[in-house]
Amino acid sequence: MNHIQSEYIPTGRFRVGKQSPQKFQAILGSCLGLALYDPKRKAGGMIHILLPSPLGNTDFQSESPEKYASTGIPMLINELTHIGCTTQTLKATIAGGALVGPVSSMDLGLDIGGRSTDIARRILKEQGIEILRSETGGFFACTLELNIMTGETKIAPVWETGIAPGAMAPIPGPEAIMATIDNLQPIPQTALKILRMFNQDSYSVDDVIQELSQDQVLSARTLQMCNTVLFSGTIKIESLKDAVMMLGKERLAKSVITTAIESYFNQIGPSGYSLCKGGLFSHAVGAACLSERLAKETGFAHPWPAYTAGLLHDIGKVVLDQHISEFLPFFYRTLGNEKQSILQSEEKVLGFDHCRAGVILAEKWGFSDALTEVIRCHHTPEDAKVDSQLVEIVYLADRIMEKFFAGFDIDNIDALHLEPIIKKMNLDGSSLARYIDDLPLDLLIQEPPYGTTNT
CATH class of the missing domain: 3.30.1330.200 (60s Ribosomal Protein L30; Chain: A;)
Structure with missing residues (x-):
């Protein structure tokens, strides 16, 4: 062998x-x-x-x-x-x-x-x-x-499953999903507090550093994130004060939240939603970067909440991922052969969808109404009643990531709202191609889900 x-x-x-x-x-x-x-x-x-x-x-x-x-x-x-x-x-x-x-x-x-x-x-x-x-x-x-x-x-x-036609997946039920929500390691309280400070615009640089310094693990990982191409490039940052001076308080806060989200996404094992290791986090970072760029170019939202919303829109998938992994062939069949939407497929296989799971987490962690609405409606922007333009930005960023970076996140986002939103934002195909071209590819690295195979 x-x-x-x-x-x-x-x-x-x-x-x-x-x-x-x-x-x-x-x-x-x-x-x-x-x-x-x-x-x-x-x-x-x-x-x-x-x-x-x-x-x-x-x-x-x-x-x-x-x-x-x-x-x-x-x-x-x-x-x-x-x-x-x-x-x-x-x-x-x-x-x-x-x-x-x-x-x-x-x-x-x-x-x-x-x-x-x-x-x-x-x-x-x-x-x-x-x-x-x-x-x-x-x-x-x-x-x-x-x-x-x-x-x-x-x-x-990618939908190849090999299961017999007509075979049915057992549905785990809402109780199992809620138990997973209760057992997940949450986003660190320090990161959540810094997120709320920025959303309320009630903070100083000293406040951010004071909060962050109370969590040594998050502080160390944040400094590592600050030194990635996403935030600093070639500048060497060795302390939180250096990070504030060189990056500014907003980019420091982005690095804190990005670090916390990476830790949260790292709880999952071989992923059901992604064909490569770390795919869900890479998808989140890509959607965050695109959302920030779209916000800057269109003026439809402030770049900071757009980045955060893009980063957090799929947090419910961490809840459902282990259950999706158990019933992966059935999930792929409903997405591919039966051509159902991601939300329909999740409901059919799990009796729960990732938007619903994400909203439960958002409310549990005290997210803002606008951020919660993005998590709830990023597949159905027509349903948004709070900050609909931010929802539309994340919907568009999510759609671009799904189309051009296959494997990070197995999803099916319909194109029903795509062209009206692009027209509303006064964008065209060439501008979207530039945004794709500008994405930091070093952050979007696919790794095999299992490492090696025996044949």
Whole structure:
């Protein structure tokens, strides 16, 4: 029995390897995956492409050129030739580029997956690389695998379950869900107090530092978060006072809440809602960054509450995740084959949905009315009665993350409200593409849910 190490290829990255017991895998929605393998050299690689080409002018220099089809694919080919492969013997498999979820006219106009596919085909043709298999387009996310030992590739829908038609999942019931809520480790009280201080605008820098210094674990983890690319980049921050001076009190508060949410999300094991380890937290950070950017660009909300709302909108999924994991095939079947919404699927399989669970937590922890409304209505913005524009911002950010970063969060968000909200915010496809391009990909790293597999 061979021991095969699985390595997930994150969005905007590529990997190469010589014959060894490992396989590369990418989870693809609108993104494009390309696997190249040289059967003569027993070596290959895979790239996970986010966008067709850089959005700037011809002189634009991206910090992550591998996230574009036009620049990333030549980099992959070049790396493979460095380890002895030749374009004459390389064979290609292409997957992804789907129109995930209900399709809007914006999707059709952008055609990001289609344009990435066209660029990939053109480059492969110019290099004389044969395409053995291509399954692109469609309306469903998929996984692409490359076995580095054998060169075998596999393309499969993420909904693949193998359960017998007509089989029914046992429903755990509301009592089990409520018991989970009671047993979860909550968000630290220090973080909740700082969140309330900012929401009420009744604080000073000294107040924030005083509260944070009372929780040594949260303080240490916050300093680690302050030193990530999300908040400081290359600036070295060694104390809370340094953090305030260099970042400002608002960014410090964001780092506190982000740290607390990461700890809260880390309670779950192998995730039912995500196809990769840490996916729910990565989805939350991505939605937070997008919500903040949308708030700044549109003026529909203040950036700080928008970031916080994006970060916290899915807290109910931590409650339901362990139950979803137990009934995963049934959950995937209702989402994929029966084409039900995420809330309908949760109700059918669990008798509870994540918005309802999140609202219970929000009320228990004393969240503001606006934040609670985002948690309640981020799938149904038409139902929002408090701060509806903030709800719409998070709805749009959630929709973008689900479409372009498949695998972080298995979800089905309908597109019914997408175009009216985009029009209301005076946005267009090109502006949304810029926001996607600007996301800090270093924070959105997929890891395999189980580490290794035996075959």
